Amino acid sequence: MxxxxxxxxxxxxxxxxxxxxxxxxxxxxxxxxxxxxxxxxxxxxxxxxxxxxxxxxxxxxxxxxxxxxxxxxxIPDSEAKREALDMDSFFDNELFVYSEVMPAFQSLQEDRRVPEAERFGAVPKLLACDRSEGGVSLVLEDMSPRGYRMADRLKGLDSAHCSLVMKELGRFHAFSFALRDQRPEELQRLRSGVTETLFGPRAHFSSEQGKASLKQNIDQASSTMLKRFPLESEYMERFRRFCSDFNKRGEAVASGEAAEPCAVICHGDCWTNNILFKYSEGDETPEALCLLDLQLSRYSSPVTDIAYFLYCCTEGTVRREAYKSLLSDYYNSFSQFLRKLGSDPEKMFPYSAFKEHLSKFSQFGLAMALVAMPLFTAASEDTLGVEHFGKETADEAFSKVACNERYLRRMGDVIEDMVDWNLI
Incomplete structure (x- = not known):
């Protein structure tokens, strides 16, 4: 009992x-x-x-x-909160990835006899799901007793943390390429079950609430960035051009069709608070990680995960010092693991195709920075919870968090990198 x-x-x-x-x-x-x-x-x-x-x-x-x-x-028990962000679709998407996608990935590495110590396991186990009372609740393995913990989102991740993330993203993306090569019908089934929750005709930013919050973020960013860039500078000109058709650009770079034949099932929300790190005994060197929160998983270019992570979770100094080495970490890890899964990276996703995707899809990092950077850089006392979404009180809160020095520096660095590297 x-x-x-x-x-x-x-x-x-x-x-x-x-x-x-x-x-x-x-x-x-x-x-x-x-x-x-x-x-x-x-x-x-x-x-x-x-x-x-x-x-x-x-x-x-x-x-x-x-x-x-x-x-x-x-899931929040308030109908108003759930409707404001269409939260049921986020939870349903996450449940599908946990209950269908992850078992398919696990089956593949078992069938290919990947040694236990070399298998991808950087996602907590789904232990149960409750769909009663019209809601969705997930019961997951707690990783904290195994020594995993969250990094400080306000500091931005250093190159050692970023290298580990890039390597695990490479392994995660390799599954989709292996399925495309060896079990194409299964990949088709899985991609059909993953829902685009942010961009598209029936996604969040096409709703009235989504459009309103997006306009608020763009207006705030445009105003704040004038503290960093002159009004008539190339940085502001290209930034304004990007924002002028944000939804169209976001839908284009998030689209799986646009990324074929190299689209993958992406994590979709790979930022600092959705990653737990385990550290070497006695120091702060990360040795393993666990990816959390699969609500925004999508079928799109692997670069959407890379760009979201690198531009939203790191300082500009880290990107400028380690960008090339981090991309090498990603691609080498991807290639090695795809070979373990029984497919040839030179055939499925050669480095030349990877570079093309970087050029075409990296602007997704700016799209997500516009949406999320106010939240990612806000002090804890200034952050928004689900109780604010859909309320007029959110306007004042967003304005406050988007005016802090962290936001100005990190958002400005994203725009600068996007222009300097000719990504927008």
Whole structure:
């Protein structure tokens, strides 16, 4: 029998989730369990949904005092909040990737007999899903007991962290190329199930709320960047031109069709707070990582993941010093792993094609910086939670976070790099 759920700091397991968590406990061979619930994220760490940490304690395989930790990802229970960002589509997209895409990737590396130590495993396991009461909630493996933790989003990641991310993105993208080569019907099935949640006729930025928030971000960026660039400079001219048809450009670079025959299932939201790092004992050298939050997964060019990460999560100094080496880290890791999966990178995605994609799709980094940089650079006390979305109070909050020095420096560096490297 499970003991009553203890609820801490206002955290709750809503509706059927108590039974779902107890079902996970039984499958993990726990008996006589106690369940404790607390918040799993701080303000500014998560923008869509609510994260809870659930600790199981009890007898396991006859041994007393055993424990296990889970993370529960909840869709907001307010209909107004859910409709403001069409949150059901984000959660449905993430569930499809966890329940269909990741098992297909795992099956492929098992069938190709990739050695256990060399397999891709940088995504937490989905342990259960609750679809009751019209919502979606995911129960995931908690990586923190294994030593994984979040980096400081305000600092920007250094080249050592970036190198590790680029290598794992390369391995993640290799699966799609291997499936295209060896199991094309399966790739077609998977790509059809992944939904573009941001760009396109039925995606977020085509909604009235999306258009309003986007206009707000573009207006704020255009105004703030005048502190960095003269009005008539080439930087502002190209930036304004990019913004003038933002939705059209965003849809074009996010499109899988535009990236064929080299489109892949992308993570879609690869930024600092969606990555946990494990560090070497005694220092801050990252040795492993875990990718979180698959809600924005899309089928598009692999460069959309690379550009989003590099332009939204690093300082301009890091890009200028390490850009070429980071791209080499990505491509070498991709190539090596694709060979392990049984396909030839020179046939499926030669380096020349990679360079073409970098030239064509890197502007996605600027598109996402316009959308997300105010959030990524805001101090915790200034960040927005889901309670602000769809409210007029968000206007004032966005204006505040977009005027800080971090935003001015990092957004300005993105525009400068895009122009200097002739990407826009």
């Amino acid at each position: 499970a003991a009553p759920v203890e609820e801490h700091s206002g955290a709750q397991l809503r509706g059927n989730l108590r039974a779902v968590v107890e079902g996970v406990a039984r499958r993990e061979r726990f008996t006589d369990i106690e369940v404790e619930v607390g918040r799993a994220s701080s303000k500014g760490d998560n923008y869509i949904g609510e994260l809870l940490r659930v600790r199981l304690k009890g007898r396991r395989d006859g041994e007393e005092g055993q424990g296990m930790s889970l993370v529960v990802k909840l």
